[in-house]
Amino acid sequence: MMLRLSSIEVCHKDLNTPGRQEQDMSKTTQGITVKKSENISEWYVQVLQKAELIEYTDVSGCIIYRPRLYAMWEEIKKWFDEEIKKLGVENAYFPLFIPKRLLEKEAEHVQGFAPEVAWVMRGGRSELKEEIAVRPTSETVIYDAYAKWIQSHRDLPIKINQWVNVVRWEFKHPTPLIRGREFLWQEGHTAFATKKEAEEEVQIILELYRRVFEELLAVPVIKGIKAPSEKFAGADYSTSVETLTPSGKAVQAATSHHLGQNFAKAFEIEYQDESGKKANPYQNSWGISTRSLGAMILYHSDDKGLVVPPRVAPLHAVVIPITFDKNKNKVLREAKKITKTLEEEGVKVLLDDRDHYTPGWKFNEWELKGACIRIELGPKDLEKEQAIAVRRDTGKKTPVKLNELSKKIPKMLDKMQKDLLSSAKEWLDSQSVEAKSWTEFQKAAKEKKLIWAQFCTKDACASSIHEESGAKSLNLPYSAKKPKGNCIKCKNKSKAVGIFAKSY
Secondary structure (H helix, E strand, O other): EEHHHHHHHOOOOOOOOOOOEEEEEEHHOOOOOOOOOOHHHHHHHHHHHHOOOOOOOOOOOEEEHHHHHHHHHHHHHHHHHHHHHHHHOOEEOOEEEEEEEHHHHOHHHHHHHHHHEEEEEEEOOEEEEEEEEEEOOOOHHHHHHHHHOOEEEHHEEEEEEEEEEOOOOOOOEEEEOOOOOOOEEEEEEEEEHHHHHHHHHHHHHHHHHHHHHHHOOOOOOOOEOOOOHOOOOOOEEEEEEEEOOOOOOOOEEEEEEEEEEEHHHHHOOEEEEEOOOEEEEEEEEEEEEOHHHHHHHEEOOOOHHHHOOOHOOOOOOEEOOOOHHHHHHHHHHHHHHHHHHHHOOOOOEEEOOOOOOOOOHHHHHHHOOOOOOEEEEHHHHHHHEEEEEOOOOOEEEEEEEHHHHHHHHHHHHHHHHHHHHHHHHHHHHHHEEEEOHHHHHHHHHOOOOEEEEEEEOOOOHHHHHHHHHHHEEEEEEEOOOOOOOOOOOOOEEEEEEEEEEOOO
16 A cells, blocks of 8 residues: 555645754654653653644543554454454444433443443533433443344344444543543444353453454453452453553453343343243443553554554555655656555555655654654665665664565564564563562562462452552453462462552
8 A cells, every 4th residue: 555645644744944954853852852761651642642643632531543543443443343243243333322211220330330421411501301421331222222122032142343432531640542531442242042152252252352462463461350349340250351561550451241141131131032931131242442552552662753563553664765866866766666566565655755854854753653664765775776674663774675675575564563572572571470478569569560469359358459559450360370378468268360560
């Protein structure tokens, strides 16, 4: 795919501004001005803004997803949508507005979401007869419809997904993409005749989420079941994929919930089974959000700016001709030829032939914006029938023969994808510790580690751990060894190995 400069939103709108032609971005505030290792919060915001991924609005916690960021979300959507459709899931759309009476039908559910719900109480100048919730999640409005649609065992299973925005009126300090008041996600809602079918799907979806993070975003995650205190409000149990980010805070990456028959009973979803008896279906809900992109950016980006794994990158390669007056046309012709050749190989490629900026400026700009590979082509390169390919993540320069670019660049992109995941896994392993005493646990929490520890799984103990250490129960990993001994905090018998960390 060949990209036009206008579609990639080059930040310098006025290329003819006097005195800017030779400016080096690394010496201006256009680049990242803080180090990731020194102030990761400020660094993260600068990457988001200066790489032209987001824009703030006048409503706290609500951001604009600029085209380059939204393109990454589209790659996740495309992959995940194809995978769930293989499972028989169909897409639909349900209303943003939910009547209060529906939200209150499942008691545990409304209690869990009540503090975060945004309410519409007036239309124009008239007070509404009934308060209307702005969608925090869609179980209630969807299951009201399911009660009408599911009448017979022949109506099952039902598998529906929607790609929407949701609003949760968080009062914590907002962090773009990670924690905000409005965000984008998909939510799947399924119903089955048997518990076995439903529980099998929970794990199938959870594995798809792991693949999104590890295969697309190159972010390592840990699959597990949530402790009772952390399960989704109204669910029988919840599963999740979790990760620790370089900020020292964990991110709940995605969740897959088994709702049992709780919502079916609350919403009177009944069907006639094969024997003619009335029965309630078993239900699941599952979702992944744009929080995933925040975790990816925190993991891979550096002091030069954005680093994006090729599988979700809006731009794979940028071709930068290095020209002088006497050879300009010749270099540009070859640069255009390279661009066309790569485009034919499915590479998302852009030719940056602007003549109002030096090559050095362009190098810095595309490092800031996260182009996976920079392809430099100058007169000396032409003499050698080669170009110089520079990987964004390593900065390594590789001479590549012109007639080999169409084969070598895709291979370099594949290698970059694998290397990013490998280095991310190494980092996560280095930050993971096993705590065998409460003293060790508290020390690890202060150091912002991912802590593995024996856990009784009781709500009161989870709360006590969080209050005293700041570390929260994330999940009980499926990969963990069997529990043995006593809980790290209360000293009662351990029921599972849990992972804990400070979180957003």
